[in-house]
Amino acid sequence: MKRVFATSIALFATVLSAIPSSAEGIETESSNVQTQNLPDGGIVSIFSLPDGSTMTVASNLSTDTLTNASAAQLKLYGIPPRPEDPDQFNDWLNMYSHSNQEAPSDSLELPTNSEPYTTIYSGNWGGYLAGTLNVVNTSYVAVKSNFVVPSVQVACTASANFGGGAWVGLGGTNNGTSDLVQQGIGWCNTNKTVNKWTPWTEFAPTQDPIPFCNYTTWAFSIGDVIYNNLSYQSSSDIAYFYMQNQTTGVAHSCSRTAPSSWSFNGNTAECIMERPTSTLLVNYGTIRFTNCQVELGSNSTWYPIGQRSSVKQVLNGYTAPGILYQKTGSLGADDKSFTMTFLHQ
């Protein structure tokens, strides 16, 4: 874990540290840590906690410092007042001269909930979604994200019964209603003739996925960075699709009218890596989603998906019998990036 070692020359130098999440679910949050180096080697560290309170830790205090410090200094060191009674004084001196013989960590480490988001399990989705499940509303009107095209080690053939797709979408979380609009890249789903990830759009499940804006030969190479931007205009029932291969610079866009027997429901917006139901998940290694943001219709404002209180971490698998097809990594400090990892086909 990254640590920032503060060497303060002046009293109360301010140290800022921003530590990424660890796999163990312990996060070091950005915080102000003020340190005071005392002349005799003692150190006073004052931590500012997220709730606005402070914690003072005095370490390596000598008996001279404890004996001669003023009441104000003792308060500053976080040490209770010096007792008047000789016996109590000796106990007090013994306690505080022997405690904290090493300086504390110089960055604030707060244990956080190992599942900081509401977590749901899904048989086919893995990733993150924002919004309320199983309702009809138009909370979200757009979603965007980048992802990096992953490698795949097996050949896609006409008879292959495996696949996978990374996509952004709106809806699709209301008890199976036909209300999911999505765009993304798929491997061996829509096009079984090329061993490449190909882009598509879909109104699910009313239509089968079709090549992105009818650019039927558009395909991606491993490592290409793909930017997706999907929005839906309820007043006209039109979806707007935009995708750019930021590695090559090629971009395509189009609009599509919603098909009959499909209706828009922006109750959720999501960034998903999908293992299509009834297929085996292709081993894609890892895929990194960045810039996953959702646009709230009510104020036309984009938010990192992790900044929505309704964000849910979607785990692709089942609690029983304990199958997990993909690992959904934690959201990054920017609240809009995460990594999906293949675990099981």
Add this chain to the structure above:
Amino acid sequence: MTTSHSDRNMKKNIATAALSIAICMAATALNACTSVNHQSEPGPKTEIELLRFGMPKYTFAQLDKGHAFYEIKAGVDYRKHLAGITKLRVSGELADSAITNSEWFSVSDFESGEVQLILNTGFEPERCFGGTKAVIALKFETDSGKTFNQDFEAPNRCEINTFNFISK
């Protein structure tokens, strides 16, 4: 630690769902219940085969749902039964009485491949037990007034919750 009744039910449901999916996948892998095999053989429900359904192509779907589409070709009885007929339309009906129609299309254009027809289905991966909910009763209407019937049985035996026909 105690387990609530709802927790137990949820676990039971999840276990049942997982088992169902495993059965479905195994059945699919073994090609034990494909529509082609079922519908190309005479059976009590399928007297004629006007349409032949390809293997399911599984693709992206809503949360915890399945999505399969089937390419459709002319079946073994297509030419014989539709001789002299110009236009055809197929409608489907689920057990819950949901009816969906295809567009009218040319009998000859479909046979030649100029018109393509796809059956698009959404299904419940947690309910793959076969039965009437995995079957779409197809009815064919013709411009001559003749009608025909054929059943489509989902090869994965999963309950179909939505379907439609796509013409291309």
